[in-house]
Amino acid sequence: MTRTVAKGLGTSAQGTTYDAAPVTSASVANGAAKLTAAAPGATVTARPVGLSVRDSTQSTVFTLPKLPTAGSGVYLSLQSRLTADGFYQTQVRVDPKGVILLETLRVNAGVQTSLGHTSVPDLRVKAGVPFVLETRLAGTVAVTIDARVHAVGVKPSTWKLSVTDRATKRLTVAGRTGVRLYVSRSTPALAVLFDDLRVTTKQEVKPTTPPATPTAPTAPTTPTTPTTPTAPAAPAGGAPVWNVAGTRTAAGSAVVGSTNYAVPSGALFVSPSGTAAGTGSSAAPFATVQTAVDRAASGATLVLRAGTYHESVVIPAGKKLTVQSYPGEAVWFDGASTLKNWQGSSGRWFSADWKYDFDSTPSFTKGEADGTEAGWRWLNDAHPMAAHPEQVWIDGVAQAEVASLANLKAGTFFTDVANDRLYLGTDPTGRNVKTSTLTKALSLRGEGAVVRGIGIRNYATSVWMMGAVTVEAPRATLENVVIYDNASTGLFVGSSNATVRDVTLARNGLMGLGANYADALVIDDLLAIENNAEHFNTSPVSGGVKIAKSRGVTVTDSALLRNDGxxxxxxxxxxxxxxxxxxxxxxxxxxxxxxxxxxxxxxxxxxxxxxxxxxxxxxxxxxxxxxxxxxxxxxxxxxxxxxxxxxxxxxxxxxxxxxxxxxxxxxxxxxxxxxxxxxxxxxxxxxxxxxxxxxxxxxxxxxxxxxxxxxxxxxxxxxxxxxxxxxxxxxxxxxxxxxxxxxxxxxxxxxxxxxxxxxxxxxxxxxxxxxxxxxxxxxxxxxxxxxxxxxxxxxxxxx
Missing domain, CATH: 3.80.20 (24 nucleotide stem-loop, u2 snrnp hairpin iv. U2 a'; Chain A)
Incomplete structure (x- = not known):
């Protein structure tokens, strides 16, 4: 936008004019339009005059000069098929941390109906950094609406959110389009910039708000009717995609491999391809994280290159270390190994490479028998193997453990500890079989430890070990960490002033997060989903989060979903x-x-x-x-x-x-x-x-x-x-x-x-x-x- 307009949006070089409401809240300067919410709870809209479309693709570039400072945040929207009967609205909510929730709504006579929403963990809004909101609508008998949000310059191949509206109040005729700003009643007033508003129809592409430098018109396109999407598959070596439908918050970790923590000068590097002769430089990284921990001075940052680390790591007392992923690289601590050399007989297959004996105490005290009183029995009669930490996956599908060889059947496994054999009830020929072979991932015993941007999975953690990851010293921080499919508790906090932020705890055997003597614990944007996967009794402990004997605790903006407990x-x-x-x-x-x-x-x-x-x-x-x-x-x-x-x-x-x-x-x-x-x-x-x-x-x-x-x-x-x-x-x-x-x-x-x-x-x-x-x-x-x-x-x- 090369024009300057104090009130309203004026007229574009192509002659397009706009309705802005209130007109005093819209302006143009410095190459972009500006919408300013005058107060909390205020709404500002801008709509091209004379443009009415039905099937279309719309996009615009939004920029928040400042992030919201408090409350529920700001809502930035594209409106479509706007008539006297209502309109469709694709919106992003941006909270004070820059977390995005993408949602599609139908609005009839002022009544909003949410058609679907999803979190966008791979993108965080930053002050002054533009991003693109895009939506696509097609159909009348069934109106399909796709939506996505992405960084400027990125060419996404898929839509983040796809919904279909078949309700009697669906909107089937052509209508106006527009841009909307709404600031929640709990958020101080702020402004948003937008530019490059584009509306693509079957007949034409019309850049209603051209960028500062005119560009050639985009070739006409024919929108296609999308099919009902299936759940996206996890990337190779990645975590499952958790279903968080129905939540208000985009809680949980960023996708492993998507974080971009700065690499400080003097950082020590670790890589699965490193060698014993490694010095910790970027050119000669250490081969293991524990080696880097042992060699590092207090205050150091360890930067982990992409790959899988089959380790149990202890950060000792007296060392304040940061452990983080290299920018844009996926780092996994994995407690499982591939088991081979299978032999089959009579519908049973065994490997004599299995030589592990894990402790199955069903209590926080090693060697203690299960309780007998109501509320103090850990084990459910229907799931007697819950406390056994052994875990097996065939091509990524978890197998259930049985107590005897006689009970073996398809989808189950049995561990014959006395004879060092693991039996499967499913033919492993030509398939990948992984079994948990390590018990713990991280023990944080150094005050001020920071762990961020990594994933942790598949550890055979006994109940009394408290967690696959344990915080054992004050002032630890875990941020953008995924912890899933561990045998008992995913994360345990046993010291003061810990921060657990943007963490996902999923499908852990007993609990997502346990805490004791964890004064001043801050839990923010936590996703705890489908924990107690081994089906222990609800009491004495189970479920998403359990906190005991702690003072000054906060749990905010989190999602605790479908936990068994x-x-x-x-x-x-x-x-x-x-x-x-x-x-x-x-x-x-x-x-x-x-x-x-x-x-x-x-x-x-x-x-x-x-x-x-x-x-x-x-x-x-x-x-x-x-x-x-x-x-x-x-x-x-x-x-x-x-x-x-x-x-x-x-x-x-x-x-x-x-x-x-x-x-x-x-x-x-x-x-x-x-x-x-x-x-x-x-x-x-x-x-x-x-x-x-x-x-x-x-x-x-x-x-x-x-x-x-x-x-x-x-x-x-x-x-x-x-x-x-x-x-x-x-x-x-x-x-x-x-x-x-x-x-x-x-x-x-x-x-x-x-x-x-x-x-x-x-x-x-x-x-x-x-x-x-x-x-x-x-x-x-x-x-x-x-x-x-x-x-x-x-x-x-x-x-």
């Missing part, structure tokens, strides 16, 4: 915790289990379709449960007091570093505030449940308050009771309220809340359906700080 579990004297902006979806235990802990802000979380309770608060007080959407679970919200006492030293769970009894840890459901939540679709016998099994307290005595919520049940007796409410010492049994009016009239709670019966309150993504409202209450200061806004709203906040 709780999504996130606080247990045994965890104090001062913030869990915010996270998606806790379809876990087989509770979505969030807050147990024997105190002072927890649980804010702006999306808790959907978990099998256990949605949120369970058990002997835990000082809880702010605000602006969450909690849909599904046995009981959507379950607040319970049991007989465990903070003054009884025989009860497990006391923090030995604190005085006894600990005055900050009363283990009582006291001072719980529930406001502006959406709660519903319980599968159990009540929706909101507050019970004191000791029959000592009423909720009023405990200062439990609830208001400004939307509370839903599917029918007059589904669940049986709308609310269960403790009566304390007055009666053995609590109140059980089958109607909302009786509950409110008896307890005085939820005076400004809305009850819904016989219909849903949200769609499957957790968004409020049209017409569902409540009188949102004034947000407490701590909640407003977390949300980045004091404006009262209902439920979890969406982009």
């Amino acid at each position: 709780p999504g996130v579990w606080l247990d045994q004297s965890v104090y001062d915790v913030r869990i915010a902006g996270s998606d806790i979806i379809e876990n087989k235990g509770a979505g969030a289990f807050l147990e024997l802990s105190q002072k927890i802000d649980f804010v702006n979380n999306l808790v959907l379709r978990n099998v256990g309770n949605g949120v369970k608060i058990n002997n835990t007080g000082g809880v702010n449960l605000w602006n969450n959407t909690i849909i599904g679970g046995d009981r959507a919200v379950n607040v319970v007091q049991d007989s465990r006492s903070a003054t009884d030293a025989s009860v497990p769970g006391h923090n030995a570093r604190r005085p006894f009894p600990d005055p900050t840890m009363p283990w009582l459901i006291r001072d719980i505030s529930m406001g502006n939540n959406v709660i519903g679709e319980s599968a159990g016998n009540c929706t909101v449940c507050v019970e004191d099994y000791t029959h000592r307290y009423t909720p009023a005595q405990l200062n439990i308050r609830s208001d400004g919520n939307v509370v839903q049940r599917n029918g007059a007796a589904a669940p049986t009771w709308f609310v269960v409410w403790s009566r304390g010492a007055e009666n053995v049994n609590p109140y059980v309220f089958s109607t909302w009016a009786t509950y409110r009239g008896t307890t005085g709670q939820d005076a400004n809340s809305t009850a819904i019966e016989g219909r849903a309150a949200t769609d499957r993504s957790g968004r409020l359906l049209a017409g569902v409202t409540a009188s949102a209450r004034t947000i407490p200061a701590v909640v407003a700080t977390i949300l980045g806004s004091a404006t009262p709203t209902i439920g979890a906040r969406f982009p």
Whole structure:
């Protein structure tokens, strides 16, 4: 754009004019158009006048001079088929870290319907660096919409997101196109630059906003109707592609091999092709990471070249080291080896090259037998081999371990330790068979260790080893790390001031992340998905994340999905915790289990379709449960007091570093505030449940308050009771309220809340359906700080 326009976008060299709304928020200068949001929650649009298309491909180059500084971020969009009936919108949300969420919407009469969204882990937006947003639409009976976002100068061969709209409200006629900026209500005002807006139709390509230097017109193209995409295959040697559909956040690690950490002067280099004579220079790298660790001085950076490292590495006490991948190269720590020399007989194949004997203790104490009491048995009768760390893959497909040769069948394996043989029930002829042969990947014992840009997989970690990666000294940082398919826990944090940022923990045998004595732990943008793959019992530990005996913990902008166990579990004297902006979806235990802990802000979380309770608060007080959407679970919200006492030293769970009894840890459901939540679709016998099994307290005595919520049940007796409410010492049994009016009239709670019966309150993504409202209450200061806004709203906040 060679023109300068103070208000609006003026007229292009080709005569195209624009509608800009508000016109005072649009301008042109220095070769680009500028849209400026005047305040949080503001929207600015710019649309070419006289251009109406149906099937088309659109693209533009966006640049954010500054990233958002707080809140949910900024939304940059292309609009298509815009008529009085609505429009399609392809948008990217950019958060304060530059993380991108790509989404396609249909908007009818102001009502947004999300057609699909996906994270874009291989691209981070940086201030002042342009990127391209592109969308393609075709069809009328079924409208197919493709979308992608990529760096300028990159020519992508595939689309990141593909959806098909067959709904009756689909948009089938030609309409206008445009560019849109929206700044979320929790984000300070900012501006965006855009340039080179292009609309390609079947008939022509029209660069409606030409770049500063005119270019020749692009040749006309004929859009093709895309087919329904299949899940992309992992690159050779890469990690699986995790299905994170239905989440708000682009949590998790960047793709291994896509990070670009700077290589500092004096760095030591490591390569799988290095030699024993290597000196650590770029020309003569070390052959192993442990060699580099041993030779490095404290403060050094180890740069790992592409390839697979079959190692167990210890960073010792007294060494502060950074371990990172070389820019743009895929680095894997792999605990598995290829097993060969197979012999077959009667449908069984064995290799005598197997000579490993791993410890199968089902406990955090080596050699300890499994528990016998309820809640202390690690092993599920249906999965007796869960604690055995042996793992086998045939052509990348995991095989199940059986306890005897007699049980061997296709898809299983048996390890005959006494005779050093491993048996398969599937013919390995001509196939790649890998077995775990190492137990641990990384032990971080040096204070201030940094690990970033790598993948870790396939280690035969025994339960008592705590994790394939263990943080054993303060101030460690893990960033853009993938840890998956390890036999027990993926990552364990056992020291203070650790940061776990942009990390993916997937399909680990017991847990994704465990933490104990991990004060000031920061967990941000974590993806914990499908952990407890070996199907241990839910108790004593399992699932996505479990944190014990730690103080000052944050879990933000994370996704805890489909874990066999709780999504996130606080247990045994965890104090001062913030869990915010996270998606806790379809876990087989509770979505969030807050147990024997105190002072927890649980804010702006999306808790959907978990099998256990949605949120369970058990002997835990000082809880702010605000602006969450909690849909599904046995009981959507379950607040319970049991007989465990903070003054009884025989009860497990006391923090030995604190005085006894600990005055900050009363283990009582006291001072719980529930406001502006959406709660519903319980599968159990009540929706909101507050019970004191000791029959000592009423909720009023405990200062439990609830208001400004939307509370839903599917029918007059589904669940049986709308609310269960403790009566304390007055009666053995609590109140059980089958109607909302009786509950409110008896307890005085939820005076400004809305009850819904016989219909849903949200769609499957957790968004409020049209017409569902409540009188949102004034947000407490701590909640407003977390949300980045004091404006009262209902439920979890969406982009």
